[in-house]
Amino acid sequence: MIFSRKIDPFFIGAALACVLTFAGATLARDASNLSQKSSDEAKSAAKAKVSVNRPKDTTAPARNPPKNALQKAGKSAREKSDPEQAERERREFLKKTGILLWPELSDEQQQAFVKKQKEHLEEVRKKVPAGALQLYETDFFLFFSDIAPMYAKLYVPYLDAMYRDLCKAFGLDPKKNIFQGKCLVIAFAQEASFQQYETIFFKEAKPGAQGLCHCNSNGEVIMACFAGLDTLYFASVMVHETSHGFMFRYKSNKQIPNWLNEGAAEWIAKHVVTRDRAIPRKIQKSLAQMRQTGSMGGNFFSAEHIEKWQYGLAAHLTEFLLQYNAQGYKRMIDDIKLGKSWRDALQDAYRLTPEELARNYGIWIGLPMLAP
Secondary structure, three states: OEEEEEEHHHHHHHHHHHHOOOOOOOHHHHHHOOOOOHHHHHHHHHHHHEEEEOOOOOOOOOOOOOOOOOHHHHHHHHOOOOOHHHHHHHHHHHHHHOOOOOOOHHHHHHHHHHHHHHHHHHHHHHHOOOOOOEEEEEEEEEEEEOOOOOOOOHHHHHHHHHHHHHHHHHHOOOOOOOOOOOOEEEEEOOOHHHHHHHHHHHHOOOOOOOOOEHHHHOOEEEEEOOOOHHHHHHHHHHHHHHHHHHHHOOOOOOOOOOOHEEEEHHHHHHHOOOOOOHHHHHHHHHHHHHHHHHHHOOOOOOOOOOOOOOHHHHHHHHHHHHHHHHHHHHHHHHHHOOOOHHHHHHHHHHHHOOHOOOOHHHHHOOOOOOOO
């Protein structure tokens, strides 16, 4: 059976990040034009259709999940006007499920968290040998860096663009702060400073890593990184890692599976840093690997950390899920964040098992017998 459907308004909002590239533009031009959208491209995107092949009679019939305690708790903690009632429901939900729904924070609470975060940055300035560290502050980010100001100012707009696009993707108000305080982004010019920061503040060096997102149990998000030699690739790394912090702060502290988490991070980095070709190259390498083996690796859905070659697969599979049913993608993430297993969430949102998802994705890429 062939399904042909129009792309949801949700996907149109997320897809607007795709029209930002200008061939031959400089990095400065690329960064300054992140928020510009083409009306002609937006109109054509609104008319686009997606066709997906599905085998007959292989999935369970569509069903709407009941208005159970998970869904009610997820809404009440954010929508009820009574803060005390919302807090009681959060505590009850935590007791029943072990999942912490993030509370709404007052302006005074947010200001207090930002004050503490700035104190941490002053501690970094004292303890980590680096260049002249400067603070660049936006509504949602504290970007602290010793990168030359003429370059540092080009990176900050990527963070704001990532935040806006993910808010659109998940139906959030882009003017509302999802973070506790703000998201700290500590960007060093040199790898040695990055490794010293990780050793001093997180007790372990991270050889081989260019950036790491620390999602702390207290709700704070800190992303540390170093610039390296490729400016566009660094921008992609920065967006990728910081998006993990966004996903951590979305609804609850419940983790989403690694293949979904890395796929979302690679996907948003690809569509925000449009001139970086690293992620498209990863996708091509993953497609070549799957054509050779006929498989997604055997461990893609179950691995605690997917393999390096599977990052391109994760990004491309995210693209497929969004084109298939963008609202379903949001629903799947919402359900996982409220305690549903990812397999059940996938079934409810897409009417697919992991095996059926692999087969449908395989049809999309021309490998109809693709195994998970």
